Structures are given as structure tokens and as C-alpha cells.
Amino acid sequence: MDLADKLAILADSAKYDVACTSSGVERPGRHGALGSTAAAGICHAFTPDGRCVSLLKVLFSNACAYDCSYCVNRRSNPRPRATFTPRELAELTIGFYRRNYIEGLFLSSAVLGSPDATMERMIEALRILREEYRFNGYIHAKAIPGADPRLVERIGLLADRLSVNIELPSAKSLDALAPDKSKAAILRPMGQIAAQSAESRRDLAVYRHAPAFAPAGQSTQMIIGASPESDFQILRLTEGLYKKYALKRVFYSAYLPVVADSRLPALSTQPPLLREHRLYQADWLLRYYQFSAAEILSEDEPWFDEYLDPKCTWALRHPAFFPVEVNTAPKAALLRVPGIGPKSALRILQARRQQTLGMPELKRIGVVLKRAQYFITCGGRVAARGTRQEVAAALLDPGAFGVGVRQLSLDDFVARPLPGAAPAVHALAAAGVEAGRAARLVREEALQCLTRRI
């Protein structure tokens, strides 16, 4: 098999892994080495599904000894198999990196024989990169659940970021769908990584040249929609993971049926992309907006609103919190206003030290006022008055009604619901309603419903 075919197979097998970020560590270049990293991460390309390509994201091998029911690479699924050699992979990484195609390598693998044997091959590839090629760019590696802790330690000294996939949002689902994996086998390396990176950060503070263990921290990902957990359960799990394992990111991957199996959603099921999107929005609220999971959802309301983002939902449930006075409110209160993000909040804080802010000033600062205007006052004056219907129209998330040409084939110029549109839009369109009309009908109904709620 030539290298190009191998690459295509092993990239295709890795594409459902969602975490392609290269963020979390700032490391300038130095002579005698190749590469640097940027704290915010850098994207290098965008595929036709709109996702960022930052790293050479491949599996070391897709010849898996396990049989997880939701995975294309499971043992019982007939498909082409391939395995890199450590040196091939290192050369490929360097060749792509020098040409500015990528920020580095994201290496994961199916279980090649045993977890230990797999990790040893992965470690050899990373060792060649770091020691022989003196590669100083970004490396994200997966720790294989069940591998020896000493191997996890070794790979952590070579990689910038480590991750262990939690796979499914509960132990029960894990038992049902991934019989070879256990919750303990997943959480143990997570705990080890959290402890060792904390220790390494302490050492680095004392001895500048102590070896860094996964300096960009660890992340995890879980599959959404293959199992019955509610949004609230998932969000609470996320919050717990951030606290307990000091995770940098939790990623969600909308389940895309790849196999007919009575334990799983039917093959014709649409991947729940809007739900995935809402989870990311809520995750953002946890990390950057000082929200807690219990403020966003609850036992009584365990699902996200399809037509409103979680922050707007919160705002509508807490009318007494508003309006917020932009000239005096603390940052945390500004961050609760729909439409004001961390960047806008910071600029407001800076600007209001010099001058009193009214609507024209806010516009110049670059605050998006479409939603915010109904929730703020400027110098005691109400920023905008709108009818209930106007307010509702501003708050509805346009993404839920997205329609566009998806070019599913070269000569396809038909408008269809975009992947992230609400299920109701997809359903109407599937029933034969023209996509634009389907979106308008669903929006009309959502608007009426929301207007009544305000």
C-alpha cells in the first residue's frame, strides 16, 4: 500500500475525532529546532463541512482489537485497514509542517493488539519527531485506556496535550455499547494526567528546565445522541470533569449512525448537530461566562431550547436581572447580557473609564446591539423599546433555520436545510416541503410561541 492510500485511510478513520485544536501552550521557536506553538492555536484549512484543520489528525492504526458498537473501526466492521510505521508518520508530519499545512500532529490509534503495544508504537513516532527531527511544534496524543501508567507518563513528556476519550456520557451506556472499555479504565489515566501535569507545573515554577508534562493540559470527548442521557446530565458531567480533572476542553461529537445495531439509533437518524451546537454554547458559558450547569438547565428542564441559545434562555427566565446599566455594571453582569461576549465586555470596561457610554459609543466600540439593546440601559436611559414580537424575533437563533446550497454533488445547487438546522426544519423538508418554506414555517411557529412567553 502506498503512503497516500495509508494516509487517506487513517485520516478518514480519525475524522470523527472532533478535537483538532492546537491551543494551550505558547512556545517560541529556537535555533536547532523546528517549530513553535501559539497559545490560541492556529487553524490552517477548513474542509467543506466548515471544520478547522489544525493538526495532522490521523490514527496510527485502524486495525482494532476491540468492538465498540458505535465505531467504524470496530473489529467486526469490514473495511480497509492500515498502520503507519513510526518513521513514516514522523516524516509526514515534518513535511506538512514545513509547508505550513499544519500546526503539528494529533495522534490517536485503534487498539493494535493491546493498549500497551499500541502506546509503545505511538511513543516511538513521537520520540523520532522530538529527538531526531527536533520538532518543537504542537503534539496532541491520545492515551489508550488500559495502558500501563508508565507509558502514559512517557507519552505525556513528549506531547503538549493528552486526551482520554470518555466516549459516552454515563457508565451504563459505556457498558452497553463499548463492552471492552470500563469507566475505571478511562478515568484512571485522566486522574494520572491531571496529577502529573499539576506536579510538572509546580516543578517548572521552581526549576525552569524541569521536563514539561502535557503543558497544554488534557481534554476529552464524548458522543452525543448514541445513548439516552439528557442535556442536563451531559452538562453536569462536563462541569464535574472540568473541576475534578482540570480539563482544558470537553468536546462533543454528534453521533452519526455508521452501523445497524438494535442498541443504537437507526441508520437513517440525522446526527443531532443543533444539540451538539447548544452543548458547545453551554460549555462556553461554563468556561468564560461564569455560569454553572444548574443555572443553564435543571431536572425540570433538562433539554436545551432548539430555537434559543442557552444564554438567551437564561435571560428570558430571569427578567428581574435586567436591565443592566452599561456604565456601572460589573463585568459578570455585562457577561449575562445576550449579545455581549468577553471581548465586548472588556472593551466596555476600558472605554467607560474615559467617557460615558451611550448607544452611538457602544456601536463604535463594536458591541453587537441586535439582542443586547433590549437588556441594557445607557446612563439610566432604556436603550431600545421593542414590541414583544420584535424582541422575540431578535432573540431567535437564526442558525436553527439555516438553509443553503450544500453541494452534495458537483451539480447540486438545490437549497437544503443546513446540517445545524432544527430537526423540525429537516423533517418538513424531508416530507417534501421546499427548504426555504420549511424554515419560514418553523420560524413563524417558534416566533409566536416565544412571543407568548415574553
Place this chain on the structure above:
Amino acid sequence: MPYQAHMTDTAYRYDGTFPGFLCCVFASFARREIPAAVLGPEEGQTTLFGSADIATDAARARRVAAGLARLGGTVRERVLTGFLSTDPGKDLALLRFARLCFTLGPRAANMLGDPDVAAAFALERGVNNEAHKFIEFLRFEERGGMLGAVIHPNHCVLPLLRAHFCSRLPDEDFLIFDATHGIALLRQNGAVQYLAMERYAPAPDAAEQGWQALWRRFFQALTIEERRDPGLQRNHAPKRYWRDMCEMWPDPAAP
């Protein structure tokens, strides 16, 4: 206001260089006026206004540059980066911003509610955003051990790419050619220089075509068809960058 100035309907003409621009700032203070326009050599040949030619004088430029440096990093960066913009009217916007900063001090940079400050900020952000796109999307080709890339930016972003690529490729020789403005950034044997250049067209050899084919193969394997959304792709990677990204080129015909 310690320094009174009045609006005139005079336009300043200068040579388009950064020292020349600094001399316009100097002139604006010396003449106690804010000009109606600040025009480089190729702009607005016919104006409604009377115009004044502002000569470029190294000593004056240095004085203004030292003054800007005293105003701190934010002000200095905004003027320097904003100056790389090719938006019409950028010279006047930056002159007004610089004047305000000289009058009010460094804190003026944060007064984003002020029209002049907001205009300068928008210029700086436009240039930085475009430079960042090329940090993402620029593609090198290797030729005889040297890396070369061609880009087509709207603004003069090369100075903003310099630090990034010099740090990232500390021991490589490389050249980045800005085809829009006919300037190249050349780094050779550890030294960096800017060259005026009319054309640079490296044709990839067989080995390089092999790398590009591998990269395209990888790129194509990544798409999840069920998520296909070309509009989203264009939001992140607007079409105007595609000509400089080899994975977006049509597949070369099979031999």
C-alpha cells in the same frame, strides 16, 4: 485642550512612506490645523481642496516617532499596523488618532467610543485579521532547500508575518512574495530583508507535487459528508484566499 487646532480644507500631499506620514503629523501640529485629507502620491490627483506638499524630513519624522513611542505600545502599534492598511482615508484617520493621543495621552487609545479612535482601531484590526489569515493559509513550496510562498493580500501584511515565520522556522531560508504590492520578505542565512520584486513563480517540481498531492488527499479524507456546509467553510476561509491554498486548487489532471 492644550493645543487648539482648526479644521482646514487643505489636503496634505506626501510621499506615501511612513516617515513621510510622521512629517504630516508634525506639520499638522506646526500649522495648528487638521487637514481635510492626507494623500499619498497616487491618490486623488484632482481635489476640491487646496493642497500642501509635506516634505519628508528624517529629523522631524524621528521626533514624532519618539513621541509615539513615549505614548506606549498600544498607541504605537495601532499607528504602525494601521499604516499597513490600504483602506482609502487611512492616513487621515491615523493622523487624527495620533493627534488625539498626543493631546490626551496613552489613555486615548481605549476611548473606543470616540470616532477617531474607533476608526484607527478598525484599521489596525483589519490589517491584523488579514495577517492572521495568511499565517493560517499561506503555503510554502520547497525549491532547492528553500521554502517559497506567494500571497495576494489587500494590505501590506509582510511585516506582520515576519516575526511569526522567523520564530517558527529558525534555521530555514524562506521567501514570501506579496504579489499584490510587489514586495518579498526574504530570509537567508539568518538575515531578513524586503525586496521589490515584479514576479516570482516557483513551479513545483515532482517531489513538491507529491507533497501537495498527499496534503490534498489528507484534506479530502477529512470531510464528513453529513455535515457538509460550504457557506460555513467560506466564512472561515473566504474565497479570495483560495488561490494561495494548494488544497483548494482543482485536482491536477491525472497523467
